Amino acid sequence: MLDEQDKNVIRELQKGLPLVSRPFELIAGRLQMSETELIERVRSFERSGMIRRFGAAVRHHDLGYTANAMVVWDVPDGAVDEVGQSMAAFKEVTHCYQRPRHPGWPYNLFTVVHGRTRDECVQISEKISKKTNIANYRLLFSTAELKKSSMRYFE
Amino acid sequence: MNLDDVDKKLLKLIQADLPLAPEPFREIAESLGIEEAEVIGRVFNMLEAGVIRRLGAIFDSRKIGYTGTLCALKVAVDRIDEVSAIVNSFPGVTHNYLREHTFNMWFTILAESKTKLDEILDTIRQSTGVEEIISLPAEKVFKIRVSFELD
Numbered sequence: 001m002l003d004e005q006d007k008n009v010i011r012e013l014q015k016g017l018p019l020v021s022r023p024f025e026l027i028a029g030r031l032q033m034s035e036t037e038l039i040e041r042v043r044s045f046e047r048s049g050m051i052r053r054f055g056a057a058v059r060h061h062d063l064g065y066t067a068n069a070m071v072v073w074d075v076p077d078g079a080v081d082e083v084g085q086s087m088a089a090f091k092e093v094t095h096c097y098q099r100p101r102h103p104g105w106p107y108n109l110f111t112v113v114h115g116r117t118r119d120e121c122v123q124i125s126e127k128i129s130k131k132t133n134i135a136n137y138r139l140l141f142s143t144a145e146l147k148k149s150s151m152r153y154f155e
Numbered sequence: 156m157n158l159d160d161v162d163k164k165l166l167k168l169i170q171a172d173l174p175l176a177p178e179p180f181r182e183i184a185e186s187l188g189i190e191e192a193e194v195i196g197r198v199f200n201m202l203e204a205g206v207i208r209r210l211g212a213i214f215d216s217r218k219i220g221y222t223g224t225l226c227a228l229k230v231a232v233d234r235i236d237e238v239s240a241i242v243n244s245f246p247g248v249t250h251n252y253l254r255e256h257t258f259n260m261w262f263t264i265l266a267e268s269k270t271k272l273d274e275i276l277d278t279i280r281q282s283t284g285v286e287e288i289i290s291l292p293a294e295k296v297f298k299i300r301v302s303f304e305l306d
Contacts, residue, residue: 002219010212010219017211019195019202022177035177042212043175050218052299056169056198057209070254070261080295088298096297099225102289105258110225110291140254140261147243147251150209151265153219155246 005031007154009041014152057150067141068114069121071128072107074136080109083132087111092124107138156204161189165197169210216265222272223265224292227258228285235260238283245275258289 002010008031017023028038045051075083080098087109088096095112111128115121118141125139158166164187174182180198184191201207216223230238235253242248242262251262266272280288 010214013212014214015211016209017173017179019180019199019210021180021191021195023179024177039175039177045212046175048218049215051212052215053172053213054175054211055171055173055213056166056201056207057213058166058170059205059208084295084297093298094300097293098295098297099291099293102291105227105289105291138256140256142252142254142261144253145251146239146253146260147248147262149249151214151216151221151249152246153214153216153221 005033006041006045009038009045010153011155013042014150067116067118067121068112069118069125069139069141071111071113071121071125071137071139073109073111073134074106075109075134077108083134084109086132087128090124090128093128106136109134113139156201156206158201158206161187162197162201165194166201166206169198169207173210221265221267222269222292223263224272224290225261225263226276227256227289227291228260228262228283229258229287230260230283230285234283234285238285241283242279245279247272247275258287 012027018026024038025035028035084096087093092113093111094114097110099110101108113121113124115124168183173179176182180194181191184194243251247265248262253259254261
């Protein structure tokens with residue numbers, strides 16, 4: 001379980017790293033801990049997996065990856081593990097999750113496919129379909145972004 | 156913003172991992188053979204331009220005790236603005252997109268507990284009047300990669 005100080009560290013870290021020579025010293029000062037203690041705490045968060053990555057989150061649009069599609073697949077239940085791993089191995093696939101089916105919603109494997117154009121996403125999906133033998137799938141392109149924000153924890 | 160070669164190399168480095176060290180920008184500068192002040196300046200510009208959305212810790216919401224799900228809704232076209240205003244008003248809703256399907260609105264939501272999450276979804280059902288909302292929590296994660304290859 002996270003103690004109050006852990007939560008304080010998370011609250012400060014999610015504001016982003018200050019652009020100064022000694023960013024951890026600056027944050028540590030606000031938390032009344034030492035720079036070394038803070039860095040150690042961040043390392044332990046990383047070891048335990050609470051911090052997935054410490055670095056820059058980049059807007060893909062600005063890197064020329066203007067198209068992305070959520071591609072949903074209807075995979076036989078017994079094959080989900082194998083197919084999921086196989087799809088995850090494609091470099092164009094950035095996310096791959098198993099999710100439940102619902103009445104009117106037969107798709108149980110979700111991937112996000114990135115390409116430079118819409119056509120490229122279609123081609124990548126065809127390639128994945130052939131490789132994994134999953135024929136029942138759909139591309140759901142986004143037509144509008146209604147919200148995109150970073151989560152603020154413990155606020 | 157046009158990225159030059161140094162920007163691209165810098166992005167590649169700081170996307171993968173920023174050193175957990177007292178002077179992270181100095182370490183990056185050394186591996187690129189430029190000054191620390193230049194690294195900080197370039198990062199500042201890319202943040203300002205929105206190329207970098209955020210710099211620092213990217214948390215695994217589950218590991219810090221949050222529960223999340225992906226929801227899909229069928230919303231009548233003339234009600235999209237109204238419904239999205241309600242959905243987006245919850246701070247735990249981090250992404251919301253319109254997509255080409257009869258389930259046309261897709262949002263992700265995080266909450267401190269499953270109970271809290273279900274409460275919010277009930278509130279959304281009641282205040283929007285949209286009955287067809289399916290919740291599709293991840294049962295297994297095969298890949299989540301946030302870093303990108305730059306050519």
